[in-house]
Amino acid sequence: MLADVLTSAASWLGEERALLTYVVPEELEPELRAGQLVAVPYGERLVEGIVWTTSQDEWVQLEPGEELRPIHTILDIEPSLQGHQMALAQWIANYYVTPLAYVAQMMLPPGLMQRSRAVLRLADHDEQALNAALQDGSLQLRALIGLLMTEGTIDVERLKSLLGPKRAKEVLKEVRQSDLFSQDSQLDAPRAKARVKRIVRLVSCGDALQEWRTRTEERAQRNSLPVPVPVIPDHVMQPKSSGRKGRKAVVNPWAIPEAVSATATLTLGRSDKESLWAQHQLAAVDLLLHNTDPDAHWSVNALCKASGMTKAQFNQLLDEHILAIEEAELRRNPLQGRNTPTSQPLPLTPDQQHALNCIVGNEYDLRPILLHGVTGSGKTEVYLQALATLIAQGKQGIILVPEIALTTQAVLRVAARFPDRVAIIHSELSTGERYDEWRRIRSGEVDVVIGSRSALFAPLPNLGIIILDEEHEPAYKQAERRPTYHARNAALMLGNILDIPVVMGSATPAVESFYLAEQEHYRLVELPGRINASLPPVEVVDLRNELHAGNTSIISRRLQEELTRVLENRQQAILFLNRRGAASCVLCRDCGYTVMCEHCDIPLTYHSTERILLCHYCGLQSKVLQFCPQCKSSGIRYFGLGTEKIQETIQRLFPQARLLRWDRDTARNRRAHEQLLDRFANREADILIGTQMIAKGLDLPGVTLVGVVSADIALGLPDYSTTERAFTLLTQVAGRAGRGAEAGQVIIQTFNPQHFCIETASHHDYHEFYRVEIESRYRYQYPPFRRFVKFTYSHENRHRCQNEAILLYDRLQQWIERLGLTDTDIVGPAPALMERLRGKYHWQMIVRGPDLHQLLRVIEAPQWEIDIDPVSTL
Template sequence: MSLFGPSPAARVLIDGPNELVFDYAIPEGMNPMPGCRVKVPLRNRNSTGTVLDVIDNDQDLGFSLRPLSSLIDEEPLVTPKLMELGHWMAKYYNAPMEQIMRALLPESVRQELHSEKTRKVVVLANKPDEEAAAKLAKRAPKQSLIISLLEAAGGEMALADLGGSSITSSIKSLAKAGYITTKDEAVRRDPDQGEEFLQDEPLKLNDEQEVGLEIITKTIDDGGKPILLHGVTGAGKTEVYLQATQHVINQGKSALILVPEIALTPQTVQRFKSRFANIGDAVAVLHSNLSQGERFDEWHRIRKGEARIVIGARSAVFAPLYKLGLIIVDEEHENTYKQEVAPRYHGRDMAVLRAHFEKCAVVLGSATPSLESYQNYLAEKYQLVELKKRADDQSMPIIRIIDMRIESHKHKGAILSDALRGRMDNKLEKGEQIILFLNRRGFARSLQCPACGHVCECNHCAVPLTYHRAEERLICHICGHQAIVPKNCPECNDPAIRLQGYGTEKVEGVLQKLFPRAKVARIDADAMRKKNALKNTLTAFRQKKIDIIIGTQMIAKGLHFPNVTLVGILNADLGLHIPDFRAGERTFQLLTQVAGRAGRGELEGEVIVQTFTPHSPSIQFARHHDFNGYADQELEFRSQFGYPPFTHCALLGTRSSHERRAEFTLENIHQRLAKNLPEGIYLGEPLPAALTKAHGQYRFQLMLRSPSARLLSNYVNKILTATPPPEDVTIVFDMDAMGF
């Protein structure tokens, strides 16, 4: 945008759903900085926005810019280090700065719709003398009672506690007489709803934990490379995190703890709030399950320095903490750290980069590290800390593999093998608890006609509809479309149409029939829709009010239940055969993590894995808890074929409601990319995406790989800038893509 006059101007991102960016003149005496919130004139009204940059006004537009109306915040809401991180992200992920700013500042902070919650408080200003009090008691007993209640409460009470709107006239009369005053008091919207946490003491560390903590504290004090904490499931990584955080707090600094799933947040929050109960509300929580008001309050507590420890999912990596001393990324291998909408950043990578800018320590913890992080250790970019044994000296659980090809001959359509059912009977008799894992929700995978083969599919996505018994509906797990269950085949009208496959909802029903005396609970996205449902279910399980949990990957990692002695993995092959070079790695990680939920207390644990491909390397290495063996084999394969972590992999995609336009646009871009392709970039062919249609949009994609992310990003940006797409075609560029 051209500017007029010699004075500087502010480039402002306007609040709202559209990415509107305008330049405004800066009035005399106003000093906005990047990250400040401002009021600006927009058409015939005032709007709010965030200053992206202060730029030189050195061009002649022929008209003068409208000035900023006012400065909302004298100090930037986004710290200088976070702005530096934001500009780096914009270049690396090929994303406009306005998208980055939306990631740095939550919507609840940017929008005017949310503000501090307040309550009216009544304050006793002048206590009436004996004579006045006697008259008041006789003439206005309600006013006299209010005075008495205020005296008993120490001079202050919330208006709602005194009677609310029913005493409005009495309050006015007392205020007029000079006996009381009122004031507005900020009320924190507490995600834990005032729950009390009892102080707990640090646990004694074993030799491996002591060495690990020493390396982490030395890095906190003196600086050093990022630390990869590779500890087997149950090795006590959380206790190391807690004691490292205490070290940081003792130095007057702050700490950031990232977890991959909201499911892990309640347990992590409980551990940290109990350990740091002696320093008040030191722990803040940030994740998408908070209400906008709760997120607003937590974010501002962090910015004001009231909270020195932040726990949250990937977006918490941008929490406005000052004096940051330590960043911990728990379960660093998880795909959920990758943002699937623009800007498509990776939370783990941003944590490492933020630690670099903030000059603080960063710890990446996992029982199954990502191959990217493990290769960084092999390349001497990271330090490695290993915890090879469990904290309580318990042995790792014994893992048995059940070949379901054989089992299916004995019992057609069997969900539970004889071995698993027998062990469940045994554990329930002893009063021990069981976790069953199946990474598919719903009752049945699809509805299929045996006569003509027709499968009921979503009208908007190229996937079968999943049957949900509770809703008596066919539901698309991509776009949420729902359809009535047909009585006859829509194609050939055959009444024999039947359900195929099974999900967690069906398994829950089977368990209730097989084990009628056992209390069964289901944890998946359908069952845990209500706020605090997950937290309450996990609490009941911890208190042994639930005997069996059947769940999806929400229960696969991080959870610690000492009375769980049996874990059953149903259909371990679900993610193994998808067209993605990371499919084997994810299956190995998932099996190892789920297996780690067993035997974490005094009782020995066992795991039963049901699979149709028992000889898969992912399953066999997981069976022996052999991460190094799996990593060596997989890294050799990746190296030979030029896949990450030896290259950066980007996905370039098009999508449109018109199939041919999406395809033609990508073919056109491919031709332009192929012409004068720089050395060091491998360009794949344009192909339909694995999910060819979603949300009514046809999808096509191509893969690019290069050892240099900057070379790749710059070249693609150059071509895309010169190739504007048709109006109804969307182009998506995903650097370091995790899903294909």
Template structure:
């Protein structure tokens, strides 16, 4: 007779965050079935809730123990190391363990049973093809379908039809004629059937590339944890370095994860990986169906896909033994998840690489300040520089246009005279241009159009924004001041607001350049799915001369026909109420400046700005990262902002503005108490203030920001706060979120 068995269970209770396990009795009929990693139904209070088995014992921990109701699925959903990852996420980002675990195993929770799919195989052998070609000259469509089926065995009917460019009717005819046979089984759903073929590409590396591969390969061979910052200019061939490093790690029997930003996970990128590693690649992104994602997930877990290519959440993939983790464009803010658990993929990657003694490679042309700091001499990361483009082309010439002079000389239009002149030249030479509108900015920003002055908070060095009450406000510390009508610096009277829409740009452009064919790409013109690609392909086919758009047009910068890029308002992102505004502006401008001139003709970039002397604008125009870094790091140091400190933001939101403010004030008092009670380094705490986006949908938003160079002490404060509040907002209709290392303080 067995002893009674008890299970420790993490429960999911809606509206409550009990971050602990509860013990339940394993009923006799489930002994032997219930194991670590199971999902179960259990009673909790008066409800039935879902829980996860995280431990088993024969000892009863409390007097009254309820019984597990049933198992939800067959088999276990997670391993020990995945639970550990969830616990780390929960601890670092102040969320509940069950929430973190759900994020870690999300695809497994949405498991679906695949429907049998009819797959097609040719009955004809490739050797018979020449003979068939002669016989089928009168039916080119059937021949095309047959040839495609021979090249790509195992497609379903729809895939075959679309790939061969024929109708389903043609495919059905071939099946009926017995030329294609149909096999029905339960296959793994391959979201990229067209890339099934493996073509071993032989690419020779440049000197810089092979040195980079060498460095990383050495670390992989040693089997110890090591992190690299791969700082390479755009076009220096970082992807090829990644592929070679992955080959190295596969040779040691371990696996590799590559993360790319959502916008970079293009079919070309997938094709590159599939061409090199074939069926060993699993792809994970947000546009997949749950079923496709689950299948890829399973292939990763059982080791049949040791190469993972994906977006942010792929860092949580169940790779058994990651020997290499690569984060491309590591500076991209989209690596931060904006809902709980609010993790940054880079931080998770570092955790996983350390844990598995794996190698981490962070690649970027414009590294984040956080990462680059760690790559300085004596730092935790080793710096690898790639300074040259593989095609040997020089970086495009960048010219700054001082918009203050335009205003002084009487031109208050959107376009400077020199940009219009250049555009006319391009039209005349039948070359293409892109007009890039920097819209990351804020239309509530106040700027002097004559001297470029933007008013900043005297305490926080953050740009002030205009409010309807006629006052300027700091969104960090809530400092307020009357908005001036006359510029306090130059005495000029043209103090106004930023904010230029793409539509207005398009209108002014058509008026100034009669006969020029203009395409616009923004949120309005890309509502329909696929319209983004349509506009770009129309532009690349030469159906227009000028493409006007926001950040979205960045993808078009690689088009060979484009020889001029004009940036309308470089400053608007520069003065965002965010301490990273300078960094974001530099990254944006450097990206624009680095990617033009892909064709035979040299590229040209014109940047219009009210503050041409700003170091971020200056450095971007000269493709000089290190100059930017030196200036920016000095500012951060002076203000004590990250990377010299850890930052935590507490955000309150709700439908009643006054209630949200009151709750935020109460929390501030509470936090002050914990700050006083904790010994150690200085903790800065500002707010409550309305968030830079004071109203989102129906909700009013107030926040409090804390930062300190002494992260232990800050953690202690936050842990006490978390314990005292249970992570819940003080008020029924309110919500509270804690964001560690916030990326967007909006």
């Protein structure tokens, strides 16, 4: 039997060598399967690889002098990649022109692929041969033997660093000629491991425990100490539970008071000491008895520290079989600390029922489903019931969300419907946590995996459905590293491989998706109305009229009125602005000087709370300026809008209002997002002020007003997708209002009231927006009519960028001609919109054409970032 094995080591040599053929030793044959992790010899080393295919075919073509080597070991009997994952990996590798090993590695939890070390040891030998070598061998050889006699083995790498490369080479040559040594490979332990911990358990119980307790209490009473025997209250001292950090230290009620201990312990008599020991042991047993959290465990050290016991006293308890040490595998649970009551399925509306039928019922016609439902139309409930149907058939599902930190509500709704059967994959998991979740998913302990784009690669054994919530989100595109895959495309491919439904849901589908639905590649299912509510009316306020009327505040008179109403009625409002900080730029009124970041082509932003200037791209901080560095005048002013500025303004207008600000400055991690959301949902604040982050899927019935402070910031970027993004943002933000019993109101402030994007958003009219937008995409031959590939080159030296760009441009042009590609052209090369970012210049060009894969296969541009189907051309 032969096996083709994918190793990352080989793939560096070029894609055609990514799969290497090995012989399967007879003893491994019964167990070897595709998808397994194996160790194979590669050059002098052992490396890890994945069995890609196996065959009984004994005939392979070999280079002269080449011979097939055997697979060394199977590292994990359970396949690490399943057949459908391997098929998907192959598609991604092809479409996104990325080495297969990169793609496969992306599907495995980080740290599973490992490297090996070559290790030398003394072979079985007779004394005589060894003595002979010790007499006749070179100095180094003798030293090596000496070392091996004392240390047993030595790493070849270490030998090289001890002797230097030249002498190491000589001695290794001698080693190979002699049969005194053997060399083999050891794989380093993988970095990802299940977390096993030694924990203490109370093993004695009933009469035996009672008998021990009486005996020990008696000993504890026998003392002349001025310290009363303390009693443990019920709630004290829980051990640290897994996955949670930073618990408060609790006072140890058993600790001897400072004042007593210093002098007392020196002067304690024997019976006093024994009494203390007994007290400590009693304390330890009580602590174990009082532990009510099943996920929390006492380690030996923590228990000794908490109870005051020494190791000797602890060991005594082990000897008496009161306690025992066990190895426990700890699972880190990301949902820990959230109590989510189980939720029951709701009776569906006719529209929802129809949608459900199209996904898992008799109306499913094998096509992917585009679920276009207005904001608040109950898409999430449809997802949950579709999942439940498939789970009842023994299958599992994946729900993708754009960004887990911003979609806590959706995550909790899923977790509440399928208690204990949900795995959450997010970027804040540690390597170990990822590995734990991955194994739990692989072993079938989970029905639903929810997470951002990489959750698509979860190894569910019987995947039955894939759902993409907010399918229009650009966050589904991986742009920053290879493969530059779009999770939507990958999900569609996976659905195709497995023949399972793929549901793409959105209130504002991507123009491209809606186009494909129109072309009947997708099945379009619509939820046109809200559940028990109507879409909120949207009022557009022309800011130019405000200025004419003498209102220079950033809050229009209408918005002020509405805010007053909300506050009077004790309802809630959300104010939305696509920019953080207090001012968007710092400008000198006298000479026009703008304060820019030293590393990026970006004006610095003023943050009033910390009183600093901050670059939002590289994080550079600088002090607030009093005088203009250019003309030395004191005319420095802060212009523009930001969330902080709005907060100040609102606080001035409504001193009684309780405000909450939600942006990347106030919420830096997942936990902080959750807390802000919880506080607003619990009505601890009246007005939430935030950036576009708050547009995503919030379902807060108390919110009756949404104000868009300025809709214009979203428009006006030179990118083909700008209008789509602006429309999406406005519609999604507007969709946060009036989701509860009380009617909602939306106010959009703008200097461009006639822009069709604002027009259509103000009528919640997706179809009209789409009609206008798709026409202009056709006119300019933008996606979906032609495909784009973006090439970006980055370097500290601007000339280098320019030169490389011109060279690549010429090569691309030549290939386009040689391959006879029609309708294919190149835009650029040109500096990127923000040419300098984080100290590097960026040049780019965009190749446009109906099919660029022929070109991508022949063009070699290793130093370039190549983004296939970029979601933005900026």
